[in-house]
Amino acid sequence: MTNIIFTEDEWTKALQGISDSYKVFAPVKDGDFHTFKPMNATKAPDFDFQNTRLSAKALIYPQSERMFEYSVDERASDASIVRETPKDYSPKAIVGIRPCDAHGFSIVRPNFDNQEYRDPWWVQSFESTVLVGLGCNQPCSTCFCASVGGGPFNKDVLDVLIYDLGANFMVTGLTEKGETFLTKVKGGKAADDESIKQAEALATEAAKMSKADVPTDKLRDKVINDLFAAPFWQDVGFACLNCGTCTYLCPTCWCFDIQDEVLGKQGDRIRNWDSCMFPLFTLHGSGHNPRDQKFQRVRQRFMHKLKYYVDKYQDGVQCSGCGRCVRYCPVNIDIRQVAELMNNY
Amino acid sequence: MENPYLPYPVRIDKITTETSDRNLKTFRFVFLNPEDDKKFAYTPGQFAELSVPGKGEIPIGIASSPTEKGFVAFTVNKVGVVTNYMHNMKEGDIMGIRGPLGNWYPWEEMEGKNIVIVGGGFAFTTLRSSIVYMIQPENRSRFKDISVVYGARNPGLLLYRDELAEWEKRDDINMHITVDGTDDPDWKYNVGFVPAITEQKITSADNSIAIVCGPPIMIKFTQPVLEKLGFPPERIILSLEMRMKCGIGICGRCNIGDKYVCKDGPVFSLAKLKQMPGEY
Numbered sequence: 001m002t003n004i005i006f007t008e009d010e011w012t013k014a015l016q017g018i019s020d021s022y023k024v025f026a027p028v029k030d031g032d033f034h035t036f037k038p039m040n041a042t043k044a045p046d047f048d049f050q051n052t053r054l055s056a057k058a059l060i061y062p063q064s065e066r067m068f069e070y071s072v073d074e075r076a077s078d079a080s081i082v083r084e085t086p087k088d089y090s091p092k093a094i095v096g097i098r099p100c101d102a103h104g105f106s107i108v109r110p111n112f113d114n115q116e117y118r119d120p121w122w123v124q125s126f127e128s129t130v131l132v133g134l135g136c137n138q139p140c141s142t143c144f145c146a147s148v149g150g151g152p153f154n155k156d157v158l159d160v161l162i163y164d165l166g167a168n169f170m171v172t173g174l175t176e177k178g179e180t181f182l183t184k185v186k187g188g189k190a191a192d193d194e195s196i197k198q199a200e201a202l203a204t205e206a207a208k209m210s211k212a213d214v215p216t217d218k219l220r221d222k223v224i225n226d227l228f229a230a231p232f233w234q235d236v237g238f239a240c241l242n243c244g245t246c247t248y249l250c251p252t253c254w255c256f257d258i259q260d261e262v263l264g265k266q267g268d269r270i271r272n273w274d275s276c277m278f279p280l281f282t283l284h285g286s287g288h289n290p291r292d293q294k295f296q297r298v299r300q301r302f303m304h305k306l307k308y309y310v311d312k313y314q315d316g317v318q319c320s321g322c323g324r325c326v327r328y329c330p331v332n333i334d335i336r337q338v339a340e341l342m343n344n345y
Numbered sequence: 346m347e348n349p350y351l352p353y354p355v356r357i358d359k360i361t362t363e364t365s366d367r368n369l370k371t372f373r374f375v376f377l378n379p380e381d382d383k384k385f386a387y388t389p390g391q392f393a394e395l396s397v398p399g400k401g402e403i404p405i406g407i408a409s410s411p412t413e414k415g416f417v418a419f420t421v422n423k424v425g426v427v428t429n430y431m432h433n434m435k436e437g438d439i440m441g442i443r444g445p446l447g448n449w450y451p452w453e454e455m456e457g458k459n460i461v462i463v464g465g466g467f468a469f470t471t472l473r474s475s476i477v478y479m480i481q482p483e484n485r486s487r488f489k490d491i492s493v494v495y496g497a498r499n500p501g502l503l504l505y506r507d508e509l510a511e512w513e514k515r516d517d518i519n520m521h522i523t524v525d526g527t528d529d530p531d532w533k534y535n536v537g538f539v540p541a542i543t544e545q546k547i548t549s550a551d552n553s554i555a556i557v558c559g560p561p562i563m564i565k566f567t568q569p570v571l572e573k574l575g576f577p578p579e580r581i582i583l584s585l586e587m588r589m590k591c592g593i594g595i596c597g598r599c600n601i602g603d604k605y606v607c608k609d610g611p612v613f614s615l616a617k618l619k620q621m622p623g624e625y
Contacts, residue, residue: 067350070398080398080439081354116608117593120346224602228622255597258350258590260401267399274598281598282588285403285424288561290587290601290624300600300624308603 002173002182003191003199011169012044014185015095021184022130023092025059027052036094047096047164050140055101055251055322056094060125061108063248064272067121067258073265082269089124093181095132096162099154100145102131104251104320106157110313111254130181132171133158137202139210142323144336147214149316152206163199170199214336215343216317220310222345227307228299230345236338237298239331244275246325246333247301252318255281276300302338349593352396352441353381358416360436365501369467370432371408371420374442385445387411388452389474390584390612393444394592395419395427397434403427404589404607407445408470410477412484417442420470420504446592447611450475450556450582458554459490461547463567465539465559466497469504471584472558477508480518492547496523496539496563500532521546540566550575556582568615578616585611585625601625 006014015024016039026045027034033053039045066085073079105126112122136143136152145151155161159178163170170191173179191199247253257274260267274281277298282291291297309318319335326334355374363369372395376382387393387407394402403425409418423432434440450471460479464472472495479488493512497503503522513520523535523542535542539559555571557564564583571581587599587606594608602621604610613621 072399080441082352082396082398082441084348084351111595111597117349117595118346119595120348120350124346225620225622228602228624254595256590257598258402258596260397260399262399269398271596274596276597284586284588285422285428296624303602304597304600308600312603 002179003196004171004182004185004188005165005191005195006169006171006188007167008047008169010187011171014187015039015045016041017186018093018181018184021091022181023090024095025056025092026095036096045096047134047162047169050138051098051101051322051324053324054249055104055324056097057101057104057251059092059094060105060129061112061122061254064270065121066268066270068269070267070269071265072262072267076265085268087121087124089128091128091130093130093132096134097131097158098136098322099133099152099156099158100136100143100150100320100322101251102133102158103145103150103154103156104322105131107252107316107318107320108254130159130177131157132160132162132178132181134162134164135203135206136210137164137206139206140323142326143210143321144212144214144323145321146207146210146212147216147336148319148321150321152210153203163202165195165198165202168195170195172199214321214339216306216339218343219306219317219339222307222342224303224307224311227342227345228303230342232341232345233299234295236302236333236341237295240277240294240298240333241330242277242279242294242297243330244277245328245330247275247277248273249324249328251320251322251324252305276304298333302335302342305335306339306342350443350591352394352402352443353385354378355440355442357434357436357438357440360434363420363504364467368423369420369504370423371418371504372431373409373416373418374440375416376442377439382415385417385442387417387445388449389478390449390471391445391447392471392592392611393417393419393442393446394589395421395431396441396443397427397430398441400427400430402443402590404446404592406471406474406584406611408473410474410481412478412481420467422467443592447607448609450584450612451554451614455554456487457489458552459549460488460492461553461555462491462493462495463539463543463555463557463559463571464493464495465563466502467504468558468560468584469495472556473505473508475556476512476518480512480515485517489552490519491517492519492521494521494523494539494543494546496525496535496537496542498525500524500527500529519546538566539563540570543567544570544573547574550580554580554582556584558584578619579614581615583613583615583618585613587611587625
């Protein structure tokens with residue numbers, strides 16, 4: 001396990017220096033928020049943030065992604081023959097991703113990569129990415145990673161972990177992929193024992209601050225139909241605007257739509273993030289809609305995250321505890337309260 | 346890396362208009378690459394995504410039987426963007442098929458049993474596949490009595506009318522064709538709703554398994570009839586429809602509880618459905 005100490009300037013320079021080997025995405029201050037952007041020489045990354053407004057989900061699984069292309073020119077010999085859109089899966093690195101957002105990738109992984117089917121785009125994108133996490137010294141009030149199998153310095157699926165020691169960063173290799181990344185990173189110096197101790201103390205302190213107070217322990221034992229018929233869904237969904245913000249911000253929402261688009265004689269088949277909050281999501285060709293009421297769609301979102309996923313994968317909940325849906329919901333619907341309602345029902 | 350979203354290219358080999366309102370057409374497809382024909386090995390009850398480049402994809406039940414070699418067929422109702430476009434396509438046109446997808450009727454369990462097929466309207470497609478499959482000489486002995494109740498609103502809306510007439514003549518399958526109503530004085534089959542005809546014609550549930558496919562209203566009223574006859578929920582088999590995109594359990598659209606209709610279905614027993622939320 002390699003531990004290297006960098007000053008912030010050294011770290012920025014080191015990242016700029018690996019552009020031959022990796023396409024680096026790092027958080028950049030953009031107005032009031034931080035956003036992952038490709039590194040360039042003009043704008044330095046900024047690692048002083050609570051979390052980026054959007055998770056890094058789109059860097060592995062783009063909001064809109066070309067799948068196939070084809071010609072619709074009837075005179076062309078290959079008209080209507082669908083071909084894969086060429087993609088670039090050369091190595092990339094997401095630097096400064098919070099452990100909760102990285103944990104999100106491991107939550108969605110069994111959906112995209114399982115024994116029956118492998119989603120070629122998600123899998124290749126994920127496998128070509130080095131995840132360089134940034135531990136959370138100060139978990140915020142809406143975060144609850146420790147309640148859902150994570151933690152402020154959780155190493156799950158991370159290849160490298162950065163400890164922000166104040167004056168310096170300590171960068172630690174966690175996997176072979178991460179160690180390879182660190183061999184390309186120039187500069188810095190080997191971490192001394194004192195820094196390693198300081199890093200460990202930071203992690204311990206942060207773990208103490210992040211309380212595991214969102215109950216999910218009894219969800220697995222519940223019966224789906226009982227929870228589905230619970231009396232609280234109308235209340236939970238009452239204020240919902242079906243805006244879909246929660247699903248777009250969520251690192252673990254994976255639903256998508258597939259659409260064909262034609263420009264001139266050239267066509268593309270594209271997949272776009274979709275949301276179970278929208279009535280069109282389930283509208284049949286016949287006009288029938290199994291979820292035509294708002295509360296049904298709200299119920300679907302929470303049941304999927306906190307019960308269907310749990311049962312299907314015999315695992316934890318489909319939530320990484322990043323708290324974005326809690327912070328950005330315009331009507332203050334709080335998944336922590338819904339988890340409690342469901343868990344205690 | 347293998348791409349489960351990539352359709353096999355096919356040529357439209359034959360188009361048949363099925364119904365008098367011309368809203369249903371059967372499309373017979375031939376694979377452009379013969380090796381794809383082998384890869385598309387299916388079992389009655391499964392479906393596929395029909396893929397029209399520039400328009401989109403739609404999930405449709407496979408209407409042909411795996412015993413019919415050299416082509417695969419689908420009966421398509423004209424309702425949306427893709428199906429309307431398909432209804433204007435010509436024989437010889439190129440499009441795509443992705444599949445086979447989903448599970449199938451419980452053929453192992455059906456062996457050695459009396460088979461009761463109850464179908465309504467244009468949901469008869471995978472039932473047609475199943476009937477053709479069962480009455481093949483090499484398969485017929487695997488099943489006991491085969492009874493079919495099939496109804497439509499009027500005679501013109503029945504699918505596969507030539508085949509129905511042929512099956513009527515056979516003595517190894519009991520056909521009960523019905524229409525809700527007709528002004529045709531020469532109509533020689535039944536008049537009445539599918540649940541009522543089922544009640545009249547099916548007399549026993551002994552060693553029987555029922556496969557039901559039709560509009561929700563038909564299913565709703567057929568279910569109590571079958572239960573009264575003594576069919577336990579484990580031996581009432583239904584095929585569901587749902588809005589779908591990927592067809593392989595990834596895009597997250599067609600779930601009922603923790604099951605995906607595209608991958609865990611579309612075929613479910615009533616017993617199984619009773620354990621799932623009634624959100625379909």
